[in-house]
Amino acid sequence: MTVVSAPERVRAAAAAPPLPARRSRGDVADVLPRWLRVVVLVVILAMVLVPVAYIVVASFMPDLDVAAGKLVPDTVTVENYIRMWSTVDLAKGLGNSLLVSGVVAVVSALLAVITAYCLVRFAFKGRLTILRGLVALQSVPGTLLLLPLFVLFSSARTYLNITVVGTSTGLIITYLTFALPFSTWVMVTYLRGLPRELEEAAMLDGCSAVGVLRRIVIPLSWPGIIVAGVFAFLLGWNDVLFASVMTRPDTATAAVVLQVFGSAQEGGALPLYGQLMASSLVCALPVVLLYLVFQRYLIGGLTAGGVK
Structure with a gap:
């Protein structure tokens, strides 16, 4: 049985190839390319925020402008928030x-x-x-x-x-x-x-x-x-x-x-x-x-x- 001294074990360990680094939790995001992640996030946010943004804008538009399908109001008014309590x-x-x-x-x-x-x-x-x-x-x-x-x-x-x-x-x-x-x-x-x-x-x-x-x-x-x-x-x-x-x-x-x-x-x-x-x-x-x-x-x- 061969006995290996402590200095020899240290030299052998130093000469051994390094172990591959463990992937961190942040590397999970590398599954998709960065540009694709950005595109997906923009699409999801647009699907959620665009309708909400239109509702907010339309709530300050006159009824004629909303019925006409305008996206940008000609005039901004808060009358809708005042009249709705008596309408319904x-x-x-x-x-x-x-x-x-x-x-x-x-x-x-x-x-x-x-x-x-x-x-x-x-x-x-x-x-x-x-x-x-x-x-x-x-x-x-x-x-x-x-x-x-x-x-x-x-x-x-x-x-x-x-x-x-x-x-x-x-x-x-x-x-x-x-x-x-x-x-x-x-x-x-x-x-x-x-x-x-x-x-x-x-x-x-x-x-x-x-x-x-x-x-x-x-x-x-x-x-x-x-x-x-x-x-x-x-x-x-x-x-x-x-x-x-x-x-x-x-x-x-x-x-x-x-x-x-x-x-x-x-x-x-x-x-x-x-x-x-x-x-x-x-x-x-x-x-x-x-x-x-x-x-x-x-x-x-x-x-x-x-x-x-």
């Missing part, structure tokens, strides 16, 4: 949307974190079935549930003497049936990344399961809770189909008001396109502000659970 009952629609979407977001997020905590931290019969059911429910189109929900809520008036159809409460219950499965799955993914040691330490100090949930889990789960709440809010804010069936004129949401307003402009002598553009921007403003306020939490909540 937008204020009541915005109030109904804020009420329904806000309640759905809060209730869905709270119920989701409680349900997800039970599914993640406790073992019981049927747990895996529930988790699989949460995923399976995401594949069911909401359109298929419109008629069954309407018949069910209409029957409540006949058999229980409770009016559900046409009320904000009925619309909130409708949205919760879609928001809860998704919100619960978001929280399940997030809570799986929380260390159990914190909860075990709290239980050793005398905390009950409810105390651990209130003092440990919820304070550490704000990014996931906000993600669940924001997506539930968007579900109620953007929906038109269920809101058109489940509401009356006095409980109609902003999306329904805009739909009725837009349909009324078809075939008119002078379509109020300028006011319609202004109304659309006003209805989109709460969602934009919501994203700007909770942007930091949304990024953290959406990426949680992706890396273990």
